[in-house]
Structure formats: C-alpha cells, structure tokens
Amino acid sequence: MQKVTANVYTDTTFRGCNPSYIVTKDGVVVVDTPQLPTRAVAMRAEAEKHGPIRYLINTEHHVDHIFGNYYFKGAGTVVGHKGLDENFMVVGPDLDPFAYAKEALPTDDPDGEAIFPDRDEYFRDPNRPSVVFTGDLTLRVGGTEIQLIHTPGHTPGQVTVYVPSERVCFTGDTIFSECQTWLLTSNVDEWVAALDRIRQLDVDHIIPGHGPVTTKAYLDVQRSVLMEWVTAVAVAIARGWSRDEVIERINFRERFQVDVGQGYMMDHIQTKNAASLYDKLIAGRRP
Numbered sequence: 001m002q003k004v005t006a007n008v009y010t011d012t013t014f015r016g017c018n019p020s021y022i023v024t025k026d027g028v029v030v031v032d033t034p035q036l037p038t039r040a041v042a043m044r045a046e047a048e049k050h051g052p053i054r055y056l057i058n059t060e061h062h063v064d065h066i067f068g069n070y071y072f073k074g075a076g077t078v079v080g081h082k083g084l085d086e087n088f089m090v091v092g093p094d095l096d097p098f099a100y101a102k103e104a105l106p107t108d109d110p111d112g113e114a115i116f117p118d119r120d121e122y123f124r125d126p127n128r129p130s131v132v133f134t135g136d137l138t139l140r141v142g143g144t145e146i147q148l149i150h151t152p153g154h155t156p157g158q159v160t161v162y163v164p165s166e167r168v169c170f171t172g173d174t175i176f177s178e179c180q181t182w183l184l185t186s187n188v189d190e191w192v193a194a195l196d197r198i199r200q201l202d203v204d205h206i207i208p209g210h211g212p213v214t215t216k217a218y219l220d221v222q223r224s225v226l227m228e229w230v231t232a233v234a235v236a237i238a239r240g241w242s243r244d245e246v247i248e249r250i251n252f253r254e255r256f257q258v259d260v261g262q263g264y265m266m267d268h269i270q271t272k273n274a275a276s277l278y279d280k281l282i283a284g285r286r287p
C-alpha cells in the first residue's frame with residue numbers, strides 16, 4: 001500500500017474505494033475496506049503486521065466502502081454514523097449492492113470467487129457498525145486523536161476522518177479526485193457545505209474516496225464540478241427542456257475518466273446524475 005505519512009497508508013490502485021489504515025502506538029485503525037475479496041484479505045493481513053486492528057471506520061454506506069467489512073470480522077470495533085447504519089447494504093431502486101459487489105469479480109478479482117459468500121451467508125453477519133453515532137465523534141487510540149466529522153452531502157451518513165497529528169483527512173466520496181463524481185444519491189447543497197467544513201481542517205493530504213491522494217486545493221475543483229452539474233440542469237429546466245432532453249444533452253463525460261475498474265459505468269453516471277438533479281429541481285426541492 002501507499003505510505004502517505006509516517007503512520008497513514010492507503011491504496012488507490014484497484015477497483016472500489018481507497019481503503020486505508022492509521023497506525024497508532026496501540027494498534028491499527030482501518031478506514032473503509034476493499035470491495036474485492038482478495039484485496040480485503042490481503043489488506044487485513046498487512047494492517048495486522050502493525051498491531052491488532054482496534055477500530056474499523058466506514059466513511060459512507062456505498063457498497064464499495066463497506067462490503068469488505070465481511071472479511072474484517074473479529075478485527076476491532078466497527079464504527080459508523082447513524083445515516084450509514086440506516087442504509088447499510090439496503091437495496092435501492094437503482095442498485096442492489098450485493099449484486100454489484102459480485103458483478104466485479106470476473107473482471108477485477110477472479111480469485112475472489114472462492115471466498116465470496118452467498119447472499120444468505122453474507123447477510124447473517126456482514127460486520128456492520130456496532131458503534132453508531134450522530135453528530136461528530138472523537139476516538140483516542142494509543143495517543144492518536146481521530147476525529148469523525150459528520151460531512152453529509154454525498155450520502156446522509158458521510159463522515160470525514162481527521163487525524164490532526166498526521167495532518168491527513170479521509171473524506172470518502174465527498175472528494176472524487178480526478179475521476180467522475182457520482183451524485184445520484186446526494187444532496188448537493190449539503191455537499192458544498194461539507195467541502196467548506198473540510199477546508200477548515202489543518203491538513204497537508206486529503207485521501208479521497210476515489211482517485212489519487214490530493215490536497216485542499218482540490219476542494220475548489222470538487223465544488224466546481226458540483227456547481228456546474230446543478231447549474232447546467234437548472235438552466236435546462238429554465239429553457240423548458242424535458243427530462244429526456246436533459247439526460248440526452250447534459251453530461252460531463254469529457255471532464256474525467258471513471259475511477260479504475262468502472263469505465264463501463266460512464267453512461268450510467270451521466271444519466272443518473274442528470275436525472276436525479278432534474279427530478280429534484282423540477283419538484284422545487286434543493287438539489
């Protein structure tokens with residue numbers, strides 16, 4: 001894995017989120033788990049070389065951040081926001097998270113098939129949070145302070161994990177670094193406010209949900225992506241475009257690649273982003 005600071009490691013190279021861990025004097029704190037089974041098993045083994053895993057924090061409920069929890073059973077206490085817990089592996093109108101995790105195996109982790117549970121087996125104990133909180137929460141592990149800051153927007157239970165002593169934060173998908181932004185389950189107004197809250201943190205490195213490790217300078221880029229999407233759809237509605245026309249004509253394909261392993265989702269992202277913003281704005285709701 002990539003060593004970001006003296007005690008912080010991440011991996012931005014394979015399909016799924018950027019799973020990470022923090023090493024303290026009294027064991028390891030994991031932040032999000034690999035979606036791909038063999039990667040999850042390998043990361044657990046690597047993290048445990050630094051000491052026992054004390055906590056596993058999930059930054060958001062999307063499947064690529066939580067599915068790998070299954071392979072971390074018995075490794076520390078799982079911590080998540082109430083908004084994450086309420087949405088943990090819940091089937092939505094657009095996505096069955098369990099099926100989505102399985103669908104990645106042939107292309108991205110063929111060896112993972114052998115250790116992929118069937119649906120009943122998985123849901124008997126997916127290793128969901130046992131500590132569920134609202135607002136913010138501070139953990140102190142081996143003298144290292146770890147702040148879990150509620151930064152909703154991309155999802156309702158979104159948290160930013162801030163480690164002041166390492167001058168690092170982990171944002172989950174509040175930041176899509178140099179790759180396409182998924183906003184179909186989002187509240188963009190809250191998301192922009194979340195970026196402002198992250199701006200207040202004293203950090204040199206931001207570990208995003210997807211894409212390369214970045215810095216606070218990227219907060220402006222992420223804000224611009226969100227505001228451009230909302231503005232483009234709002235302008236289209238003012239011009240009287242139909243829902244189909246909005247989906248057909250508004251996209252930001254050229255801006256970024258899709259994150260590794262998900263290139264085939266490009267049309268899905270563009271369509272769902274445009275449709276979700278249209279539906280909210282046309283109903284007079286905040287985007």
Ligand SMILES: [Zn+2]
Pocket residue numbers: 060062154173182209
């Ligand atoms: Zn997400």
